[in-house]
Amino acid sequence: MSNPNAASIKEQNKSAASSLLKKNIRKFLNNKLAVFGLVVVVVMTLACIIGAVMGVDYATPDLTNMKAAPEAGHIFGTDTIGRDLLARVLIGGCYSILIGVFCAVLSSVIGAALGAIAGYFGGWVDSVIVRISEIFQAFPQLVLVMMLVAILNQRGLGNLLFIFVVTGWMTTFRMVRNEFMSLKNETYVKVCEAFGMKRSNIMFKQILPNVMSPIIVSTTTNVAFFILQEASLSFIGLGVADSTPTWGNILNAAKSVSVVTNQWWIWVFPGLAISLFVLAINFFGDGLRDVLDPKQQ
Amino acid sequence: MDTKEIILDVKNLNTTFISDRKEIRIVKNVSFQLKRGTALAVVGESGCGKSVTMNSIMRFLGKNARVEADSIQYNALRDGKVTEYHLEKIKDPNGPEMRALRGPDMSMVFQDPMSSLNPVYKVGDQVAEGLIQHTGMKKKEARVKVLEMFRKLGIPDPEERIDNYPHQFSGGMKQRVVIAIAMICNPELIICDEPTTALDVTIQAQIMELLKDLQVKEGKSIVLITHNMGLVAEMADEVCVMYMGRVVEFGSLEDVFDRTSHPYTKALLRSVPVLGLADGQKLETIPGSTPNPANLKPGCEFADRCPECTAACREKDIPTFEISPGHRVRCLKYKNFPEVD
Amino acid sequence: MLKFILKKLLLMIPMLLVISLIVFFGLQATGIDPINFMLSPEQLSASPEVVEQLREELGLNDPLIVQYFNWLGNMLHGDFGYSITDGTSIASTLAVRMPYTLELAGYSLVLSAIIGIGIGIISAIRQNGIIDYIGRVLAVLGQAVPQFLVGIILIQIFSIKLGIFPAANRVSPDATNAFVDAFMHLFLPVTTLTIGMVAVLMRYARNTMLDVLNSDYIKTARSKGIPEWKVYLKHGFRNAMKPVLVILMFRIPTLIGGSVVVESVFSYPGIGMTMTNAIVANDYNVVMVTTLIIAATMLVCSFMVDVLNAIMDPRVRLGE
Numbered sequence: 001m002s003n004p005n006a007a008s009i010k011e012q013n014k015s016a017a018s019s020l021l022k023k024n025i026r027k028f029l030n031n032k033l034a035v036f037g038l039v040v041v042v043v044m045t046l047a048c049i050i051g052a053v054m055g056v057d058y059a060t061p062d063l064t065n066m067k068a069a070p071e072a073g074h075i076f077g078t079d080t081i082g083r084d085l086l087a088r089v090l091i092g093g094c095y096s097i098l099i100g101v102f103c104a105v106l107s108s109v110i111g112a113a114l115g116a117i118a119g120y121f122g123g124w125v126d127s128v129i130v131r132i133s134e135i136f137q138a139f140p141q142l143v144l145v146m147m148l149v150a151i152l153n154q155r156g157l158g159n160l161l162f163i164f165v166v167t168g169w170m171t172t173f174r175m176v177r178n179e180f181m182s183l184k185n186e187t188y189v190k191v192c193e194a195f196g197m198k199r200s201n202i203m204f205k206q207i208l209p210n211v212m213s214p215i216i217v218s219t220t221t222n223v224a225f226f227i228l229q230e231a232s233l234s235f236i237g238l239g240v241a242d243s244t245p246t247w248g249n250i251l252n253a254a255k256s257v258s259v260v261t262n263q264w265w266i267w268v269f270p271g272l273a274i275s276l277f278v279l280a281i282n283f284f285g286d287g288l289r290d291v292l293d294p295k296q297q
Numbered sequence: 298m299d300t301k302e303i304i305l306d307v308k309n310l311n312t313t314f315i316s317d318r319k320e321i322r323i324v325k326n327v328s329f330q331l332k333r334g335t336a337l338a339v340v341g342e343s344g345c346g347k348s349v350t351m352n353s354i355m356r357f358l359g360k361n362a363r364v365e366a367d368s369i370q371y372n373a374l375r376d377g378k379v380t381e382y383h384l385e386k387i388k389d390p391n392g393p394e395m396r397a398l399r400g401p402d403m404s405m406v407f408q409d410p411m412s413s414l415n416p417v418y419k420v421g422d423q424v425a426e427g428l429i430q431h432t433g434m435k436k437k438e439a440r441v442k443v444l445e446m447f448r449k450l451g452i453p454d455p456e457e458r459i460d461n462y463p464h465q466f467s468g469g470m471k472q473r474v475v476i477a478i479a480m481i482c483n484p485e486l487i488i489c490d491e492p493t494t495a496l497d498v499t500i501q502a503q504i505m506e507l508l509k510d511l512q513v514k515e516g517k518s519i520v521l522i523t524h525n526m527g528l529v530a531e532m533a534d535e536v537c538v539m540y541m542g543r544v545v546e547f548g549s550l551e552d553v554f555d556r557t558s559h560p561y562t563k564a565l566l567r568s569v570p571v572l573g574l575a576d577g578q579k580l581e582t583i584p585g586s587t588p589n590p591a592n593l594k595p596g597c598e599f600a601d602r603c604p605e606c607t608a609a610c611r612e613k614d615i616p617t618f619e620i621s622p623g624h625r626v627r628c629l630k631y632k633n634f635p636e637v638d
Numbered sequence: 639m640l641k642f643i644l645k646k647l648l649l650m651i652p653m654l655l656v657i658s659l660i661v662f663f664g665l666q667a668t669g670i671d672p673i674n675f676m677l678s679p680e681q682l683s684a685s686p687e688v689v690e691q692l693r694e695e696l697g698l699n700d701p702l703i704v705q706y707f708n709w710l711g712n713m714l715h716g717d718f719g720y721s722i723t724d725g726t727s728i729a730s731t732l733a734v735r736m737p738y739t740l741e742l743a744g745y746s747l748v749l750s751a752i753i754g755i756g757i758g759i760i761s762a763i764r765q766n767g768i769i770d771y772i773g774r775v776l777a778v779l780g781q782a783v784p785q786f787l788v789g790i791i792l793i794q795i796f797s798i799k800l801g802i803f804p805a806a807n808r809v810s811p812d813a814t815n816a817f818v819d820a821f822m823h824l825f826l827p828v829t830t831l832t833i834g835m836v837a838v839l840m841r842y843a844r845n846t847m848l849d850v851l852n853s854d855y856i857k858t859a860r861s862k863g864i865p866e867w868k869v870y871l872k873h874g875f876r877n878a879m880k881p882v883l884v885i886l887m888f889r890i891p892t893l894i895g896g897s898v899v900v901e902s903v904f905s906y907p908g909i910g911m912t913m914t915n916a917i918v919a920n921d922y923n924v925v926m927v928t929t930l931i932i933a934a935t936m937l938v939c940s941f942m943v944d945v946l947n948a949i950m951d952p953r954v955r956l957g958e
Contacts, residue, residue: 135656137888138933138940142895143913150917150925151664228784232895235786236902236914254790257805261798271787279782357857360765391866399863407861412854415873417952427862462952478858 024291034287040280044273045097051090058087058245067263077265080253085265089273092245095157096274097223099230099246103164104222110165111172112215116203118173119180126177133170141167142232149238157240160233164226172218179211213292220285224278231274247274300372300379304486304518305331305354309638310366312346312353321591323349325542328638331486331535333374336512336519338533340526340565342587346542347522348408351488355405356390364390373402373485400427403486404479409495410471414463421459424477431482446477450507469500476507487511488520493528505532526569530554535623538562541587541598544617548624558626560603597628605630639948646944650937657933658713661926662706678720678727718927723919728927731912736931738808739908741820743897745828747890750835755882757836758843762851762878763870773840780837785896789830789903796826806905827904831896835889842885847878880950887943894932 028034062082070077076085118129136144148163183189184207192202227247233239234248235255242249247270253259254267312324324346331337339347353364369384382402387394407413415423424446425439434442440459447455450473463471472492479487489508493501509532511517521532529536529550536553538546538561546559557563567581585602588594596611597603603610609629617627618634625637681692693699700708712719718728761770797805803826804810813819850856851874859873898910905911909928916924 131653135653135660137891138653138657138936139929140891140893140895140898140932140936142898143891143929143932146898146913146917147661147664147925147929150920150922151667224782231784232786232899235784236899238914238917248784251784251787254787257793257798260790260794267787267790271784275783275787278784279778282778282781355861357860391860391869396863396865399861401863405857405861407854407857409854413858415855415859415877417876417950423858426859426864430862430864464953475858478862482863 028287028291031287031290033283034290037280037283037285037287040276041284044093044277044280048090048093048097051087052094056084056087056090058083058091059243067266069263070265076269077263079250079266080256080259080263085250085269088245088250089247089270092247092250092270093273093277095240095244096227096230096247097277099157099161099164100223100225100227102161103168103226104219106161106165107168108172108215108219108222111169112176112208112211114169115173115176116180116208116211119177120184120199120203120207122181129173130177133173136167136170142229145229145233146238149233157244160230160240164229168222168226171222172215175214175218176211179214180207183207183210217285217289217292220288221282224281224285227274227278247277300370300381301374302332303330304333304372304374305520306368306370306372307354308367308369310350310353310364310369312349312358313363313365315361315363319591323542323590324353327539327542327544329537329544329547331518331520333372333485333518334512334516335534336509336521336532337535337537338521338523338529339537339539340523340529341539342524342565344587344590345539347539348490349542350539351405351490351520351522354384355399355403355488356384356387356395357405358390371398371403371486397431400482400484401431402484403488404482404484406472406476406479406487406489406492408491410468410475411495413475414471416463419460419462420466420474423463424474424481427478428481443477443481446481447473450477450480451503452477468496469503472496472500472504473507476504480511484517486518486520488522490522491524492521493525494523501528508532526566538565541590541593543598543627544625545599545627546625548621552621552624556621556624558620558624558631559628560605560630561599564602642948643945646941650941653937654934657937658710658930659706661930661933662709665922665926666702678725713927713930719923721916721921721924723916723921723924728924731924732909732927732931735907735909735912738906739894739897739901739910741824742827742831742900742906742908743890743893745824746831746835746897747886747893749828750832750839751886753832754836754839755843755879758840758882759847759870759875759878761840761844762847763874765848770844773844777837777841780833785830785834786899786903788833789826789900792826792830793903808907823906827897827900827906830903831893831900834896835893838889838892839882839886843878843882846881847874850874850878853877876950880947883943883947883950887940890939891936894936 060083062078062084064082065074065078066082067080068074068078068082074084074086076089079085079088114129114133118126139147144167145163148166149159152159152163180203189202189207192206197206230239230246231248231251234246234252237252237255239248239252240246242252250270251267251274254271259266307330308328310324310327311322313320313322315321327346327350329337339350341347349358349362352358353362353366354369356364358364364385366385371382371384373380373382382398384395384398389395414420421440421443424443425436428434428439428442429436432439443459444455447459452458452470452473458466458470463474466474472495476492487508492508493504496504505528508519508521512519519532521528523529533550535549536547537544538553538559540561546553546557546562548556552558553562554566557566561583564581564583568583570580583602588598588601594600594611595613597606597615600606600610607629615627615629616636617625617638618631619625619637620631620634681689698705716729718732720727721731757769757773761767761773764770793805796803803822805826808820808823810819810823851870855877856869856873859869864872894910897908898914900906901908901910902914909931913925913928913932915921916928
């Protein structure tokens with residue numbers, strides 16, 4: 001009697017879970033902007049990867065064909081020293097997206113771990129970590145990045161990734177810490193503690209899953225943030241060296257007024273690429289937030 | 298019926314919420330009358346629509362709610378003369394017509410005193426606000442009135458407390474302030490939406506006594522929304538039992554408690570502890586759970602949980618029968634009695 | 639209230655110390671002989687013995703920790719040392735450029751607060767109305783287009799095509815009216831900086847106001863029968879202001895960071911530009927001093943917001 005019953009409850013739970021997933025997917029699909037965002041993100045990422053796999057030539061300057069307007073051979077035209085812009089935008093996309101995703105994920109991981117520790121333990125552990133994050137926040141992030149660039153005195157991709165992660169974990173940290181501070185007083189946490197469960201287990205297996213939704217959402221939007229940040233840094237000339245193209249340092253060409261006025265394609269195409277991608281990520285992130293985390297619009 | 302005797306007359310109230318492009322009817326054909334100077338208790342499980350019904354009457358629902366009714370008639374009695382208001386005809390829920398009534402005629406006490414007060418203003422100013430709005434009084438005169446009200450409601454040291462902020466008050470005292478806000482313009486009708494659920498038991502008793510006093514001594518008409526049967530027995534003259542957005546039983550306190558007729562009301566009363574429960578008698582639970590309002594089957598909403606359910610119960614909408622004067626039940630068991638709408 | 643302000647002021651001191659430590663040791667980490675930026679070029683070009691003697695006098699042979707306190711003392715006296723590249727006194731450079739940046743950031747802050755919060759609140763009150771819709775589209779665009787690109791486009795349109803506003807600098811040599819000159823030079827950079835800020839603030843103000851409008855005390859306010867504008871302004875706006883102010887504070891770093899970029903786009907001679915140029919030229923002392931100044935400004939800003947917050951919220955003011 002009890003067995004078939006138990007099975008049916010399990011079944012019910014399963015079907016409830018799958019119907020929730022279905023409902024969420026339906027809700028997401030109903031949000032046209034979010035779907036648009038997802039499609040654009042996927043298409044642009046794929047295009048960049050395919051470009052990289054095909055090994056398009058983005059590095060060889062063609063001095064006979066500098067600043068060429070878009071034409072059949074070069075759909076996006078060529079840049080100031082005759083490199084094909086389409087190739088550069090594709091490869092630049094690879095690097096920009098890599099920078100965005102890598103930094104967003106890693107800084108979320110660091111922020112979440114520190115936030116979990118600070119929020120769960122409280123006391124002096126909390127105040128030390130909070131002070132550290134406040135000191136980081138006292139610097140405008142871009143200024144902090146610039147300071148680190150100055151100290152490291154190197155413009156490599158590795159350095160840039162390191163600097164972005166070091167300076168980018170505070171928002172996730174704050175959010176996770178606040179969530180943990182309120183969640184740790186929930187009854188189920190008390191129950192786990194009463195069972196003598198290991199603290200690390202409680203923190204990361206019991207509480208953290210409840211905070212995953214906002215973390216996922218903020219990671220998504222952080223991808224956009226880091227891409228923009230890299231672009232700004234490259235624009236003022238402190239980003240990755242020119243031999244590694246990113247959307248940001250392709251746009252660096254737009255510092256010259258004569259390029260802006262006379263060779264629109266040199267800045268319009270990479271500018272469009274970056275804006276469109278960031279726009280799409282933001283739409284996608286908003287859609288995710290509506291589905292995963294309805295309470296904080 | 299006499300408009301002097303009846304203060305609030307609701308006929309076929311329907312409230313529909315629109316969510317996710319779907320319409321969900323939460324309150325269905327609710328009709329009831331409130332007699333002047335009496336207390337009506339609206340009872341039922343959480344989510345049965347009792348709160349939504351009252352908020353529909355006061356028009357406090359958001360833009361995603363649609364309120365329709367044949368009639369929501371409010372009869373104000375001023376200097377022996379009755380003025381009728383047809384609330385269902387008022388279009389703008391926060392327009393001047395509705396606003397003129399809120400405060401001097403009808404007011405509401407909310408469930409959670411912790412969040413019903415604005416944290417950034419002094420309590421005295423919050424109480425005075427309505428008074429100044431409706432009477433055009435000066436701040437100084439209003440302050441005197443507020444102090445008077447605080448004293449009446451048993452708030453200690455009113456001269457000092459009037460300049461405190463909400464966070465300096467305890468829960469029970471906050472609820473007294475909320476009641477002061479509701480009472481300051483001397484309304485005839487006070488709707489209390491679970492006014493004591495958020496408070497502890499001793500404070501609960503004090504607040505209920507206060508409300509009973511207001512009704513008996515000052516002749517206020519009170520609607521009390523609650524799921525606490527003990528409070529109902531103490532407070533109410535008449536009881537309205539709701540289930541899944543419908544009134545299933547309506548009658549005087551004695552009708553509902555002593556001559557309980559609807560199977561749901563019976564089950565509800567059996568699930569409440571009372572003094573003098575026979576030895577070994579267990580509290581009963583109502584089997585099953587409330588159905589999802591988004592996909593209801595035809596017939597009686599309670600059919601699946603009802604021990605006396607018949608095939609006819611699942612066929613079509615159930616009418617309401619009047620089994621004795623003023624005692625109405627929405628159940629086919631009583632189909633030999635006259636039908637009312 | 640006074641106690642609260644004092645407490646906040648005292649808390650700033652350790653923060654400033656830690657920041658100055660980071661900056662000082664950051665400077666040491668570059669491995670450049672500090673004598674180079676502690677003396678003016680004339681003194682440096684003197685004979686090596688004199689320089690060595692000065693080194694002793696300046697305490698550069700002392701333990702690092704003593705040097706740190708000396709350095710800190712100099713900083714507090716406003717003696718920031720000299721730029722390595724052009725030998726000018728940093729203090730005198732900053733005296734000119736700091737106000738320019740404060741102008742740029744300050745105007746954008748005020749402007750974006752007014753526009754962003756205004757549109758945000760109206761969007762919340764008239765949810766799904768036309769202003770809400772337009773605001774949402776603008777917010778999304780403002781967040782997606784890189785700030786420097788906005789600047790470039792504005793220069794392209796208003797300076798090059800239409801020729802209304804100058805594309806660079808802060809003062810024109812031939813300006814007749816200082817106010818008009820300032821307005822002309824500030825208009826485009828301030829607009830650029832404001833667009834990004836407004837996008838964020840608008841969104842946040844809208845969501846906060848929506849939250850507040852759903853709270854119980856708004857219902858209580860309505861139950862008093864007061865007019866809707868009073869419900870929105872007195873009960874809604876007043877409560878929504880607090881979180882919005884906090885977010886405004888959190889946005890100030892982004893604003894200063896943004897002004898670094900915008901100064902670069904418009905060749906605007908503020909400290910952002912000073913810093914950018916110094917990094918490119920490896921002028922470490924200038925980099926560190928500007929960093930320190932910016933961090934100190936940030937702390938002062940956050941202190942002011944704390945005080946403002948306390949004024950607005952009785953729970954903080956009455957010390958809970």
